[in-house]
Amino acid sequence: MSTEQSPAQSPPRRAGRRVVVPAVLTLVVAVVASAVVWSVHRAPATAGGDPPVPVRTTTVVRTDLATTVSLTGTLGYGRAEPVKGGRSGTVTWLPAAGATVTRGEQLYRVDDQPVPLFYGGLPLYRDLAEPGTVGRDVRVVATNLKALGYEIGYQPVPGEKVSRQVKPTASASPTGQQKAAPEQDRDTSGQGAAAPTPTTAAPARVVVRKGEGVLTGSLMRAIKRWQQDAELPVTGRIAVGDVAVLPGAVRVDAVTALRGDPAETPLLTVTPTAKVITVQADVAEAGTIQRGDRVTVTLPGDKTVDGTVSAVATAVTQDDNPGPTATPKRAVTVTVDDDLSGIDAADVQVDLAGETREGVLAVPVGALVALSEGGYALQLADSGRFVAVTTGMFAKGMVEVSGDGITEDLTVVTAS
Numbered sequence: 152m153s154t155e156q157s158p159a160q161s162p163p164r165r166a167g168r169r170v171v172v173p174a175v176l177t178l179v180v181a182v183v184a185s186a187v188v189w190s191v192h193r194a195p196a197t198a199g200g201d202p203p204v205p206v207r208t209t210t211v212v213r214t215d216l217a218t219t220v221s222l223t224g225t226l227g228y229g230r231a232e233p234v235k236g237g238r239s240g241t242v243t244w245l246p247a248a249g250a251t252v253t254r255g256e257q258l259y260r261v262d263d264q265p266v267p268l269f270y271g272g273l274p275l276y277r278d279l280a281e282p283g284t285v286g287r288d289v290r291v292v293a294t295n296l297k298a299l300g301y302e303i304g305y306q307p308v309p310g311e312k313v314s315r316q317v318k319p320t321a322s323a324s325p326t327g328q329q330k331a332a333p334e335q336d337r338d339t340s341g342q343g344a345a346a347p348t349p350t351t352a353a354p355a356r357v358v359v360r361k362g363e364g365v366l367t368g369s370l371m372r373a374i375k376r377w378q379q380d381a382e383l384p385v386t387g388r389i390a391v392g393d394v395a396v397l398p399g400a401v402r403v404d405a406v407t408a409l410r411g412d413p414a415e416t417p418l419l420t421v422t423p424t425a426k427v428i429t430v431q432a433d434v435a436e437a438g439t440i441q442r443g444d445r446v447t448v449t450l451p452g453d454k455t456v457d458g459t460v461s462a463v464a465t466a467v468t469q470d471d472n473p474g475p476t477a478t479p480k481r482a483v484t485v486t487v488d489d490d491l492s493g494i495d496a497a498d499v500q501v502d503l504a505g506e507t508r509e510g511v512l513a514v515p516v517g518a519l520v521a522l523s524e525g526g527y528a529l530q531l532a533d534s535g536r537f538v539a540v541t542t543g544m545f546a547k548g549m550v551e552v553s554g555d556g557i558t559e560d561l562t563v564v565t566a567s
Contacts, residue, residue, distance in 0.1 A: 208532045209565040211512050211557060216546040218505035220439075222483075224430040224448075226497045228422035229484060231404040236261060236414030237274070238392025243410060246403045251424055253400040255299050255381075261392070261414040267381055269295040271396045279366055280388035283315025285357050290364030291396060292389060296373050304369020309361040314354045400424045426494075428458065428485040430501050437463055437481035440503060448487055449500040458487040458501070506544065512557060513549045517567035529557070530564040 236242070236259070244260035252258050257265035271291035279289060297303050307313050359365060371387040378385045383393070392414075401421035408418040428448060432440065444460040464482040485501055519527045520537060528537040529552065543551030 211561040217507040224428040224501045229427045231420040233417045240414040284366040293364040301373040303373045430483040431480040447502040456489040511551045518565035532562040
């Protein structure tokens, strides 16, 4: 009899292995899962776990915040202004573009006579020839001659009364005819009426007001000395157009006339001699800028210098790109404290202080946490609790905050 198993006995053994293997796998998975769960619950308490992520903190500080308005400006000599001849004649000499003209120097020549430069804010509008003439134009002459080194003598002070000659005006009859001088009484000899007595200028008393000068005898003598030195006709009088009155020393920007042209036309354009920065600001921005405001100017190469607003134009102009989006502009002039002799022209950035808030509570912007329901909060460093805050001014990476429980030196979490 054979001892080999029959083929019918093999299938039960294979079926038993298929049952056992899945059971073993199930047991292994269960053990691993239990270990993972145990590990997750135990990880925070084990000394061998990953160290906690460090938390950055900051404190609420009390400080001053100020916004900054950045504008683009142009470094140069400022706006060029035209100069027109003040009297008739022929232009015989003009300066070269780029030339600098100071007080007492000739700005141009008419009929081969120099027209010197005087400083002032009022052009000469009448001939100054009569002794005792009072006015601001007389003050311009007196101030310039004194600055040039001429002795002008005593000048009456405001409130003082001075005498000047006033030419009488002829009275007219109702028919429009000038009345003759009244006849003199006839003498007893019957020789007729005596010749009428010649009329003379009547003296008048004038009160000198602030800013006015008086054409005294000493001043007229100073005018003669100056005329002689300037190679002008020595008359002791100054006529309209004999001098050019401008606010200060000038740099000739361009020459617009030719020799031989009539003098009573625009002759040249001039600018101040000092370099300035011109900013074309929107009307709304210019309205917040005042003369004397301090600014910071960024020059080419990222060099920064301090400056001062020296003028804010009242005239409104349109920008260089006309169209439906064009905005009105006002020119703001800035002077800088440093020497800019190495730069003739350049585009620069001008930073002006805007709104200022003094003594407010503030934190770095990175400390703000956006809330899902809207608004912002700060996270307290000690408890992790979130405290809602109201934000105010943002300036230079800081933000003004306020709210219940927000106090100075409070430590909060920040991202930066």
